[in-house]
Amino acid sequence: MSEIRFISGDEAFAQGVRLAKPQVISAYPITPQTIVVERLADMVEDGSLNSEFVHVESEHSAMMTAMGASAMGARVFTATSSQGLLYMAECLTYVSGGRFPIVMMNANRATALPWSIYGDHRDSLSQLDSGWIQIYVEDAQESLDMALEAYRLAESENVRLPVMINLDGFILTHTYEAVEIPSEEDVRDFLKPRETWDKLDFDNPVSMAFTVGPELNEEFNLLHHKAALAAIDELDRIDKEYAELTGRSYGGSVNGYLTEDADYILITLGSISGLVRDTVDELRAEGIKAGVVKIRMIRPFPTDELLKHLENVIAVGTLERDISFGYEGTVYTNVNSALHKGRNFADSYDFIGGIGGRDISKEIIRECFEAMINKETDRLVRFVGLEVEDDVR
């Protein structure tokens, strides 16, 4: 029997990890991720989670410990945020290239300088090329559920890649809400203990984490690329199976709302999606055909799945908490590439907001739609919610 508890996003994720039963947890605390690590340490201490908790001295070591344990065939968990993620960046490509199915929670937080503990997506988006699967969630329930779905995805034979689940710092990690926690029995068949042939085993030796020269290196990268792409359909399958079990489905790699006949669509990532849907409802009541597409998985990038929602739009806007200085938001770059591949020439805008914890209000979301409706194509890329004038031209 499941139970409903009033808990935070961090606590919900910790509950999901408890149900996934990792044998090894290695993590270094950093705000706003700290609570997930504390709760898991409590669980190990009180015996509700039978896991080896390794106290490491840095994020770099956290990831390398996780990789070592994963190489032994263990299910492994770690979590980080912001500078911690950047500090372990070197290890991220080792883990993905070595095809170690580690699950990591990242509490999205601004990157220094200016130093800030508040949220945006620049930390994780800076690691799009690390070879990891990246998923963004919207509320505490989805956090718990994705902890479980993430292990299934990471350990799928056709994927075998690490998965990073992103929670908006504070807005999700520190906000309490009602969360349904499945019982161990509920999820027993959904997520069985990890079994793999790809581990350090004297009886069945395999070569792991090896060197490859130019004669085959590109081919290994091709395999990695194919495995990443396979995660799009795999997540869809896993999500459907999870829905049968719990009644909760999140829609695989993208989640569209009122997109079918929409003239104007705003693309979102993470916790702001709910407020955008609310605003779309208001605009619809005013006679404006607005819609939302939430990108849940940004690596691999769900090109076809996204394009399906954008077939009939006049304009599309990307609302993102990210800026690649000197160019544009990285989500926008990805969206535009998909649009071009689909020969979709709708006007495409980039709305950069919510940087360093800045609030994205309903008024700001309306501003984004108004820019699309008014065809303000002289400013395709702009900051929103600024206290000063955006005079970038």
Added chain:
Amino acid sequence: MKEITWYGRGGQGAFTASRILGAAAMFRGYKSLAFPSFGPERRGAPIRAFTKISDKRIVDRSIVKKNDYIIVLDDSLYSDKLLKELKPNGYLLINTKKPASFYSDSRIISGDIKANAELILKLPIVNIGILGLLIGIDKDINLSDLEKSITEYMPEKVARKNVELLHKINELSGGNGDD
């Protein structure tokens, strides 16, 4: 949607109380969110916490700007400016030693929660007790839901005494407890 801002100082339990209230609303079948003012905290420094209660899923996760209730745990944090953060028909509840006549605005409901807390808890902690003032004025906030919430989400030893304090304040404020 009902929106509530808690004003307190680090260590006074504003965030804990915002969660107890949110969970009580959950028990009543409402959707609710509770969160602190994000960022670093230290004991004694002013902090805020927020509770949102609605019959629909709550998607606006930003801080509250206009409140149905403002709850002030420490009267040194009060200023008339706070009243501007109230919605029409909103109330401000405040823990204070000052007599009721001190706050002339009819939207302010005051009570000496601290004196009662010192008797019952042996501590000047008023975060749960002050909810006794809220029961009297909001039909959706219910003594038995709060009791359940306190019992489930606070350590046993603290919970029992706080339930006692809550009953006491509810009684003193003329609240009728459960409807």
